[in-house]
Amino acid sequence: MTTTEPRAEERDLDFDVFARACPSRGTLEHVTGRWGGLTLGALYEGSLRFNELRRRVDGVSEKMLSQTLHALERDGLVHREAQPTNPPRVDYELTPLGREVAERLLSLIRYVEGSMDTVLRARERYDETRGGR
Amino acid sequence: MTTTEPRAEERDLDFDVFARACPSRGTLEHVTGRWGGLTLGALYEGSLRFNELRRRVDGVSEKMLSQTLHALERDGLVHREAQPTNPPRVDYELTPLGREVAERLLSLIRYVEGSMDTVLRARERYDETRGGR
Numbered sequence: 431m432t433t434t435e436p437r438a439e440e441r442d443l444d445f446d447v448f449a450r451a452c453p454s455r456g457t458l459e460h461v462t463g464r465w466g467g468l469t470l471g472a473l474y475e476g477s478l479r480f481n482e483l484r485r486r487v488d489g490v491s492e493k494m495l496s497q498t499l500h501a502l503e504r505d506g507l508v509h510r511e512a513q514p515t516n517p518p519r520v521d522y523e524l525t526p527l528g529r530e531v532a533e534r535l536l537s538l539i540r541y542v543e544g545s546m547d548t549v550l551r552a553r554e555r556y557d558e559t560r561g562g563r
Numbered sequence: 564m565t566t567t568e569p570r571a572e573e574r575d576l577d578f579d580v581f582a583r584a585c586p587s588r589g590t591l592e593h594v595t596g597r598w599g600g601l602t603l604g605a606l607y608e609g610s611l612r613f614n615e616l617r618r619r620v621d622g623v624s625e626k627m628l629s630q631t632l633h634a635l636e637r638d639g640l641v642h643r644e645a646q647p648t649n650p651p652r653v654d655y656e657l658t659p660l661g662r663e664v665a666e667r668l669l670s671l672i673r674y675v676e677g678s679m680d681t682v683l684r685a686r687e688r689y690d691e692t693r694g695g696r
Contacts, residue, residue: 445676448601450622453683454676461675462595468581489583506685527681534671541667542594543578543587548660550586552639 457505461531465490465498470524470532471539473508477523507531590638594664598623598631603657603665604672606641610656640664 445454460466465487472478472486484495499522502508507528513519524532542549578587593599598620605611605619617628632655635641640661646652657665675682 445679447672447676448605448619448621454679457679457682458600458672458675459597461671462600464592467591467595472581486581488581504686504689505682506689507682527678527685531671531674531678534667534674538594538664538667538671539580539591541664542591543580545660545664546578546587546590549590549638549640552660553637556637556639 460498460501460505461507461535463498465494466502467535467539469495469498469502470507470528471536473522473524474529474532474536477511477521479519479521483522502528593631593634593638594640594668596631598627599635600668600672602628602631602635603640603661604669606655606657607662607665607669610644610654612652612654616655635661 446452447455447458449455461470468487468490469483472483478486480495480499483499484490484492487495490498499508499510503510506525509523509525509528511521511523513521579585580588580591582588594603601620601623602616605616611619613628613632616632617623617625620628623631632641632643636643639658642656642658642661644654644656646654
C-alpha cells in the first residue's frame with residue numbers, strides 16, 4: 431500500500447454489484463454464498479482448524495470447504511496460518527477486513543433467524559392461497 | 564397472528580443457520596443468493612414492475628427473476644400487487660420484514676463495494692505468491 435493510492439472510501443462509487451461485470455459481484459457471492467457466509471460466521475467466534483470448521487459448518491463437504499476457504503483467502507477475508515509443527519497444523523482466522531464483513535453478515539443472519547416465525551407463517555399462507563386456486 | 568403465539572424475539576434461539584436442517588438456512592439462501600440479494604436491494608429503492616426489475620438486476624434471465632420473486636414472496640419478504648388494469652400491471656414491493664432484511668443486506672453490499680480496492684490488492688498478492696511456488 432502506498433500513500434499515493436486512492437483510498438477505498440474515495441473510489442467506492444467505481445464498484446457496483448448491480449453491474450454484471452463488476453468484480454464486487456464475485457466477492458459478494460464469496461461472502462454470501464451457501465458455504466462462504468457460514469464459514470465467515472463460524473470464524474467470527476475465533477480461529478479454527480480445518481476439521482473444527484467442517485464440524486461447525488454442518489453439511490459442508492471437505493472439497494467445498496477447501497474451495498470456499500481458498501476464495502475467501504484470495505479476497506483477503508481469511509488468513510491461513512500454517513504452524514511449523516509435526517504433524518503440520520493449519521489455522522484459519524478472519525483478517526480485519528473479514529471481521530468487518532462478517533459483522534455485517536451476522537447482523538443479517540441473526541435478523542433472519544429471529545424472523546423465522548413470521549417467514550414460516552407467510553409460507554403457510556402462500557401455499558394455502560396458491561394450492562386453493 | 565394471534566396474541567397467544569410466541570413472538571419471534573422469544574423463539575429465535577430455535578433457529579440456527581449453522582444447523583443443516585434448519586429452515587432459516589433456506590431463507591438466508593433466498594436472501595443472499597445471487598439474484599435474491601440484488602432483487603431485495605433493487606426493491607429497497609421503491610416498488611418496481613417485472614421488466615424494470617429485470618433491467619436493474621443486470622444479467623438476470625426472465626426465468627430466474629420469476630423464480631427469485633416467487634421464493635421471496637413465499638417467505639413474506641416481497642409483496643406482489645396485481646393492478647386490475649388492461650393490460651394487467653404487476654408491481655413488486657418489499658414488505659416491512661423485507662425492508663428490515665434489505666437494510667442489513669445493503670449495509671453488507673455497500674461495505675463490500677467500498678472494500679474492493681483492498682480485495683483486488685489481496686487477490687494480486689495471492690496470485691503472485693501461488694504462481695511463484
